[in-house]
Amino acid sequence: MSASSVPSTRLAPQIDDLLTCVHCGFCLPACPTYELLGDENDSPRGRLYLMRAVAEGRLEVEDRSFALHLDRCLGCRACEPVCPSGVRYGTLLAHARAERTTVAGALGRIARIPLDLLFASRWLGRIGWTFLRLLRASGIPRLVARAGRAGRMPGRVRFAMAMLAATAPRARGKLRRVRRPRRRRRAAWRPDVDAAGPPDGDLLALLDGCVMWGLFRHVNRATERLAHAQGARTARLPAGQCCGALHAHAGELDVARELARRTIAAFEASGATTLLTNSAGCAAALKDYGDWLRDDPAFEKRAQWIGKLVRNASEWLAERPRLSYRPLPARLGYDAPCHLLHAQGIDDPPVGLLLQIPDLDVVKLPRSERCCGAAGVYGLVQRRLSEDLLQRKLSEVVATNVELVATGNPGCLMQIGAGALVHRLPVEAVHPIELLDGLLEFE
Ligand code: SF4
Ligand code: SF4
Structure with a gap:
């Protein structure tokens, strides 16, 4: 002092x-x-x-x-x-x-390495994400994640591998039956015909995001299919368009602001009236654009305007007519992403949607409002605290006796999914939108 x-x-x-x-x-x-x-x-x-x-x-x-x-x-x-x-x-x-x-604080220095590598340019990002998807497909991350002793706190590398493994499309255990037969998947999704959706529907701009685009494309396409099933037309913002949330979180506010300006321009060019995202962290950041850009006369009003047009996929779907889903006899725990519940005040819509799935026993996890310890790169730079929070979350998962955990944010999916992997729990983490899409009835 x-x-x-x-x-x-x-x-x-x-x-x-x-x-x-x-x-x-x-x-x-x-x-x-x-x-x-x-x-x-x-x-x-x-x-x-x-x-x-x-x-x-x-x-x-x-x-x-x-x-x-x-x-x-x-x-x-x-x-x-x-x-x-x-x-x-x-x-x-x-x-x-x-x-x-x-x-050059510790968090900033460490956080900047993946941020700079994956987000410095679109091409570098494409190469980086492709490498990670190939690594994931090799099965090595899953093997590494399960290699250590259960119950012991994993090292950073093992936990990072577990996080990567946890991003895979859901095809294991209880979730195997969620996947539609390939023939029906093709019938339901014809990009050549459906890319714009029905001719007269509302036009939604879909933010594919960066991590969601790199590792959760299956969730993005699920969001698109559900929007079309509701009669909306969709336009995608440029592939890999990052909203700046991770940068703001890691202290790169100037970079975050520049990404916000690009996102605003891309949304305006799309001609859409709603900006839809399935990532709670992205939606919270988009709603904060007005604050981020309040000293920028060219963007301040536009940033405030876009903040009013942002919708989370779950809240948008919950306001529309019920779709028909195949039954899923399973017990599911809902965990509220902090940036959905605390930053945006959205609590019931995802649960209400999951309750529309026949035979699915849906409960909110006890202390669902408590952070799982993911928080951007927190899990890698504050291992001990993050692991303590994750252990508490996993104890609540075990106590609730659920087979599935649903949560609508990539960081939470990776944190809880990785925790279940390294601690060998018979639990899968899944995005609510992926679950709904996989069970959608088309006839
Ligand atoms: S709740 Fe916390 S942040 Fe808000 S006024 Fe009280 S001490 Fe300050
Ligand atoms: S860790 Fe505590 S101070 Fe930090 S955002 Fe969460 S509640 Fe607020």
Whole structure:
């Protein structure tokens, strides 16, 4: 701490927002890191205090405590809906993390490696994602994931392999029967004819995203098929178009803003009236564009406008007529992605949709609102805390005696799916949209 520190250039302009915190402490019980560590500095109130100290020049940006406690924050935003003052914690965290990145913080340095490799250019991204899909198809990641002793905390490499294995299309165990016979899959999806959907339907722009496009294409195509089944027309934004969520999370706010501008321009060019995404993290970021670009006169209004047109696939589908699904006799636990529940306030639509599947016993996992520890690259850079949160989540999965866990965010799918793999639990993690599409009746 130094009385002569220079006020932060990124946090100082946020001082009005920082001052909305009245230190009431209502957010403390909602915070997973405060629950785990019991340290005020690892609570929302403590982190806001550190941010304010940096903004006012009372604390150096390079101060170890600022780095340590910000890096430990999951960015789960569970502190936002419980805050009576409406503190916009997620936006403030993005600015604080951007400050950390400018001084090359640990999280920023590590997070930047995959971000730079996969997102630096579209072609580099294509090569990187293709390599990962080939690696996944080889079966090696699954073998590595299951090679160690169950019950022991896996190392970073083993866990990364498990996360990759967990992105595979669902074809195992209970989910084998979810896949439509190939002949019916072809009949249901004819890209040459259906790419634009029925002639008079609403036009939806589909955000394929980056991780969703790279590793969860099957979920993107499932979203498209369900939109067509509801009579909508669809237009895809450019392949691999990243919304900037991961960059903002890792402190690369300037890159995130540039990606936001590109996404806005691509959406405007599509002529669509709705922007549909199946990733909770992407939808939350798109709804934050107005905040990210509020100092950009050319984009501020457009960013606010796009935020109003973004819909999660589950909420969009839940508002439409019921489709017919084949029965699935199984027990499923729903886990709410933090960026769907806390950042967007969407709770019931995914559960309501899953309840439309005959014979499927759907329960919400106990403490479904608690973060699973995925949080972007958190699982790789904060292994111990992430594993603690994952263990708690897996204990709740086991206690609920479910065979399937449904959650609508790529990070959560990878975290819970990887945890089930390395701990050899008879549980599969699946995206609700993939499940619904796989069981859709066409006659
Ligand atoms: S609940 Fe809101 S106002 Fe109260 S301490 Fe937490 S962030 Fe500050
Ligand atoms: S974002 Fe999550 S981990 Fe970070 S302070 Fe808020 S509740 Fe705690």
